[in-house]
Amino acid sequence: MLWEYSDVAESLVDSKSKEWHVSKCLSRLLLNRGINTEDRLKDFLNPHIDKFRDPFDFERMNEVVKKIIDAKRKGEKIFIYGDYDVDGITAATFLVLVFRQIGIDVDYYIPNRMEEGYGLDRKAINYINDKNGKLVITVDTGVNSIEDVQYANKLGIDVIISDHHKIIKEKGDEQLLIINPKFSEKYQFKFLAGAGVALKVAQAVYITLGENLDKLYQYIDIVMIGTVADVVPMIDENRIIIRKGLEVIKKTKVKGLVYLMKYLRLQNKDITTTDVSFFISPLLNSLGRIGTSKVGADFFINEDDFEIYNIIEEMKKSNKKRRELERTIFNEIDEEIQKMKDKNFKYLFLKSSKWHPGVIGVVSSRLSIKYHVPVVLVAVKDGIGKASCRSIEGINIFNILREMADKLLRFGGHDLASGFIARTSNLDEIEKRLKGCLEVPGKKKEIKTLKIDGTFSIENIDENILTDLQQVSPYGLENEHPIFLDEGLEFENLKKFGVENRHFKTFIKKNGKRYSAVAFDLGSKIDEEEYKLLRFDIAYYPEKVYYKGDETLQIRIKDFKVKDNFYNIFT
Helix, strand or coil: CEEEECCCCHHHHHHHHHHHCCCHHHHHHHHHCCCCCHHHHHHHHCCCHHHCCCHHHCCCHHHHHHHHHHHHHHCCEEEEEECCCHHHHHHHHHHHHHHHCCCCCEEEECCCCCCCCCCCCHHHHHHHHHCCEEEEEEECCCCCCHHHHHHHHHCCCEEEEECCCCCCCCCCHHHCEEECCCCCCCCCCCCCCHHHHHHHHHHHHHHHHCCCHHHHHCCHHHHHHHHHHCCCCCCHHHHHHHHHHHHHHHHCCCHHHHHHHHHCCCCCCCCCHHHHHHHHHHHHHHHHHCCCHHHHHHHHHCCCHHHHHHHHHHHHHHHHHHHHHHHHHHHHHHHHHHHCCCCCCCCEEEEECCCCCCCHHHHHHHHHHHHCCCEEEEEEECCEEEEEEECCCCCCHHHHHHHCHHHCCEEEECCCEEEEEEEHHHHHHHHHHHHHHHCCCCCCCCCCEEEECEECCHHHCCHHHHHHHHHHCCCECCECCCCEEEEEEEEEEEEEECHHHCEEEEEEEECCEEEEEEECCCHHHCCCCHHHHCEEEEEEEEEEEEECCEEEEEEEEEEEEEEECCCCCCC
């Protein structure tokens, strides 16, 4: 991994620190992120709900609001149709809760991943028609669904599509009533998650009806979970959603979240995006991948204690099964890769009838990260292949799928994470076309880079630096976690852990003091005996962790390099 050091001049750091009345550390972090004016500083450090963009900047939002309010006045039932992942489930349940509290008759439908697959389909429309639904609002799904919308219209059902996935414009699309930032010419922020788009629809309805927006924002923690889970850029409106959501979740109105945080032992700490990504989201997602997606929606809606307890138990079982399946598939593929003679492959395209389609997305991500190549995994059953695709920076997998749309039954997603459904008879041709796009002669694999914000001795870590880091959060795409450099350190009592000893824990020694540290996915880089003879430079950040109710400081090592063999320095 290549370490890329900040080139911001020390004189600029000093001057901005004085001008902004902030620490030199915070000044450097802000400048490294392109924050160079006081106005941008205020917006970045104080992402307040007053800074939300106008929902009516979406070109057809007035039409959307009119349909929803007309249905309300007529007493007609509205169905929210959500995707089966965390973003779709949270988007759907958010709209259900905030619509119900202003007197809208609304229900929800979450498709089954195994039986129905991605997108709006006739089975769902028929169900909604049987339940006397007169208006469908899709969330986190629905693009490229013109035939399904036309079918719904013939049954007397109106359809509003709210989505954030890329759209392939086709003849007849102008007939669809779509709210999608990537489709809009006027709406300037393009990176809302599906839950974020649902929030904009709700804002427009509340504003038009003269409802207090505070009633809306008391459920913004649900939108926050979907936004974090969908790994969208942590900037602009997403930053507002996440900051406000992390604040609201402390006193959440969602009974299911209260129980879940107690189970995860998060109820007495400040929830972070890491907690959402690594603890809350996987449990919710497991139901869509292994269990029944609708149960994930029930979790947010249900008020019955016993039912919530049963849902959490089902989450735990599904999550355990998900991890086992992911581990089995990953190890199977990884073992085959190790046997390959040519390790300089440009992509991976693999298929199997043994794989569960609900977990191959995570496996694709792990493989893509490990080998830094695009990965396409296809789960095959009954003549149909369901694929999850993950790519790397510079290779737009969505655009590649678009070029072979004639061979796909369905496809969708984002630049680096997409999926498709195709007949197995077309998979060879799909791989051939994929190979043509990815195997560029002479193209070398990119070297991963780690951006270093500056040199900072671990001896100087205190509450002030932790507060500075908190102000720059939340972290993610477009706002990566600050990374510091410290040099010439000793490791002590190093122990590897995890599957295949992928991670390690250690104590860092510096000037007679010891600091607890952990390094994830770096176990293969260090020998459990040789490290005793070495000193290291580390790229790291400090964090607070909770163990058995106590809060302690931990050093999170992101990478390390051998400094020297300190026993031979003076020989």
